Every structure is written in C-alpha cells, then in structure tokens.
Amino acid sequence: MKIFAVANQKGGVGKTTTVVNIAAAIAEKGKKVLCIDADPQANLSDYLGYDFDASRRTLLHILKGEAEPHECIVSNEDEHIDYIPADIMLSSAEMFLVQMMCREQILRNALKNDRELDSYDYIIIDCPPSLGMLVHNALAAADSIIVPVQTQMFSVNGLIQFEQVVNAIRKNINKDLTICGIVETMVDNTKMTKDVDEVLTKEYSDLVYTTKITRRIEAAYSSADRKSLIRRKNSSMGTQYRELVDEILAREE
Ligand SMILES: Nc1ncnc2c1ncn2[C@@H]1O[C@H](COP(=O)(O)OP(=O)(O)OP(=O)(O)O)[C@@H](O)[C@H]1O
Ligand SMILES: [Mg+2]
Structure with missing residues (x-):
C-alpha cells in the first residue's frame, strides 16, 4: 500500500x-483506493457526494482517538472510490492537536495500526491550504507528495517554504518521505503559464x-x-488525469 x-x-x-x-483514474485500473479529506472546507467530501451527517464519524474522530480509520469509510459506488469524509468541525483539530503528545503522528499511527486498510492499494490525502497541524499529520503519514502548482503569478513563491516543512517532517518523523512530483494545473496559452513552466522546469527539472x-x-x-472527469464522456481533462496517473505510478515503480 x-x-x-x-x-x-x-x-x-x-x-x-x-x-x-487521480483516485478515479487509479480505481479505473482496478486498484482499490481510499481518499482522506483532511480539509475542514470538505470540498473532497462534497465532490465525492458526501452529505453532512452529524452522527457520522470523520477524520476528526480519528485524530481525537475516538474512531479507527476503517470505521469512518464511506463508499462512492459510481466512482469505485472509498473515502474518509471531513466537515467544518475538523477546523477544531488545529487547536486540540497542538496540545497532544506526538501531535504530528496521530494520523500516521492510526493508518499504520488499522489492519482493515491493508486491502487498499492506494490512500490519497487531500490537504487544506495551510502549513498547520492537519498538513503536518498528512505529510507524516504519507510515503510521497504530489504538489499541484497553478501556473500563475506568485505560485512558485510558496514552494520554498513548503519544502522547508517537508524537510522538517523528513528529519523528525518520516525519513522516507519523498516528493513524487509537481503537476502544473490551470495551464493556458498565456505568457504567464509559459514563464511559470520555465521557472519550475529550471528549479525542479525532473520533478515536474x-x-x-x-x-x-x-x-x-x-x-x-459530483462526478469525476474520468467518468465524464469524452473529457479531455479526464484524459490528462489518466496520463498523469500513468506518470505517477511509473515513478513509484
Ligand atoms: N484545470 C482547471 N481548470 C479550471 N478550473 C479548475 C481546474 N482545476 C480546478 N479548477 C477549479 O478551481 C477551483 C479550485 O480547485 P480545487 O478546489 O481543486 O483547488 P484546491 O487547491 O483544492 O483549493 P483549496 O486550497 O481551497 O483546497 C475549483 O472551483 C475547481 O473547480
Ligand atoms: Mg481543496
């Protein structure tokens, strides 16, 4: 896994x-995929068809030690994707995690210790736009990171800071953590896209x-x-995501 x-x-x-x-494209290959929504905005859960249900257990309960990951899984049968949902309550995690022992390793340990996850080929964690505790937990739990970068002004600026966090996680918690690659998103025909692509290729070469x-x-x-691009008929973006998955999986071999 x-x-x-x-x-x-x-x-x-x-x-x-x-x-x-990428989860839908991996599932299409017959592999078993679990997505984890680690963002209190819960966009991933929405996208996968989750309807808020206060009685349901989510990532928050895992982080609080109140549930095991497998107890939180919801299935999207159409996409063949399982996921652990989030909701806005997850925003409280940034606060309570701070005072917990081994606070960066809660998710890592929960995933490691849950034998019922062994049947999954891939777990993919959707991170919030921050460098807080939820992201630390996601990076500590991961084998490899995929970094989407929008080809717009300032998009490259934050990458150095991001790499510093990755290095700190590597040094202290997860020494084998790798950056799998950088994927350029929202690419268009503008000079901005071209310039950003040049900078990324120069700075990160093969990682792109x-x-x-x-x-x-x-x-x-x-x-x-609430339907992936993979399942949309004749979707050119679906084709791009399939090709991206081929590249991602080739790098993992
Ligand atoms: N290739 C694309 N072309 C056009 N719009 C896109 C593309 N990819 C994503 N979007 C749209 O841009 C918005 C942001 O995308 P998305 O939610 O995937 O970004 P995100 O990085 O997860 O955002 P956040 O940081 O808030 O979690 C969404 O409305 C999405 O539909
Ligand atoms: Mg998001």
Missing part, C-alpha cells in the same frame, strides 16, 4: 480536483510531470455534478 498526500499551502491550485481525479492539466470550465462542472 502506498500513501500519497496532495499538498500545497496555496489555496485554489487544484489539489482537491487532482485527488478526486510532463502531463499538464489545462484550464477548463469542465473542472467546475465536474465538482458541481
């Missing part, structure tokens, strides 16, 4: 869209995936319809 975290502290760069669609995700309104329709 392999655990990916999809992370970038910058907001609105395509993290959640990437999680859902060859597959780019273009800017298309389809992405918004897909989440509004």
Whole structure:
C-alpha cells in the first residue's frame, strides 16, 4: 500500500480536483483506493457526494482517538472510490492537536495500526491550504507528495517554504518521505503559464510531470455534478488525469 498526500499551502491550485481525479483514474485500473479529506472546507467530501451527517464519524474522530480509520469509510459506488469524509468541525483539530503528545503522528499511527486498510492499494490525502497541524499529520503519514502548482503569478513563491516543512517532517518523523512530483494545473496559452513552466522546469527539472492539466470550465462542472472527469464522456481533462496517473505510478515503480 502506498500513501500519497496532495499538498500545497496555496489555496485554489487544484489539489482537491487532482485527488478526486487521480483516485478515479487509479480505481479505473482496478486498484482499490481510499481518499482522506483532511480539509475542514470538505470540498473532497462534497465532490465525492458526501452529505453532512452529524452522527457520522470523520477524520476528526480519528485524530481525537475516538474512531479507527476503517470505521469512518464511506463508499462512492459510481466512482469505485472509498473515502474518509471531513466537515467544518475538523477546523477544531488545529487547536486540540497542538496540545497532544506526538501531535504530528496521530494520523500516521492510526493508518499504520488499522489492519482493515491493508486491502487498499492506494490512500490519497487531500490537504487544506495551510502549513498547520492537519498538513503536518498528512505529510507524516504519507510515503510521497504530489504538489499541484497553478501556473500563475506568485505560485512558485510558496514552494520554498513548503519544502522547508517537508524537510522538517523528513528529519523528525518520516525519513522516507519523498516528493513524487509537481503537476502544473490551470495551464493556458498565456505568457504567464509559459514563464511559470520555465521557472519550475529550471528549479525542479525532473520533478515536474510532463502531463499538464489545462484550464477548463469542465473542472467546475465536474465538482458541481459530483462526478469525476474520468467518468465524464469524452473529457479531455479526464484524459490528462489518466496520463498523469500513468506518470505517477511509473515513478513509484
Ligand atoms: N484545470 C482547471 N481548470 C479550471 N478550473 C479548475 C481546474 N482545476 C480546478 N479548477 C477549479 O478551481 C477551483 C479550485 O480547485 P480545487 O478546489 O481543486 O483547488 P484546491 O487547491 O483544492 O483549493 P483549496 O486550497 O481551497 O483546497 C475549483 O472551483 C475547481 O473547480
Ligand atoms: Mg481543496
């Protein structure tokens, strides 16, 4: 089993869209996938069709030690994706985790100790746009990180700070953590896209995936319809996400 975290502290760069669609593309290959919504905005849960239910156990309960991961799983039968949902209550985690022992390792240990997760081939964690406790927990639990970067002004600026956090997690908690790759999102024909691509390629060379995700309104329709781009008929973005998955899995071999 392999655990990916999809992370970038910058907001609105395509993290959640990437999680859902790489999960759907991996599931299409017949692999068993579990997504974890680690964002109190709960966009991933929404996208996967989750309806808020106060009696349901979520990532919050795992972090509080009140539930095991397998007890929180919801299945989306159409997408063949299982997921652990979040809701706005998860925002309290940033506060209570601070005072817990081994606070960065709660999720890591919960996933490691839950034998019922052994049947999953991949776990993919959707991170919130921050560098707080929830992200620390996601990075501590992950084997590898996928970083979506929007090809817009300032998008590269935060990457150095992000790498510092990754290095700290590596040093203190998770020495084998790798950055699997950087995926350019919302790519268009502007000079800005071209400039950002040049900078990324220069700074990060092979880490940048060859597959780019273009800017298309389809992405918004897909989440509004709660249906992945993989399942949308003749979706060019679906094709891009399939190609991205091929690259991601090839790197993992
Ligand atoms: N390739 C794309 N082209 C156009 N719009 C996109 C694309 N990818 C995502 N979007 C849209 O941009 C918005 C932000 O995307 P998404 O929610 O995936 O980003 P995020 O990084 O998870 O955001 P947050 O940091 O708030 O969690 C959404 O409305 C989504 O539908
Ligand atoms: Mg998101």
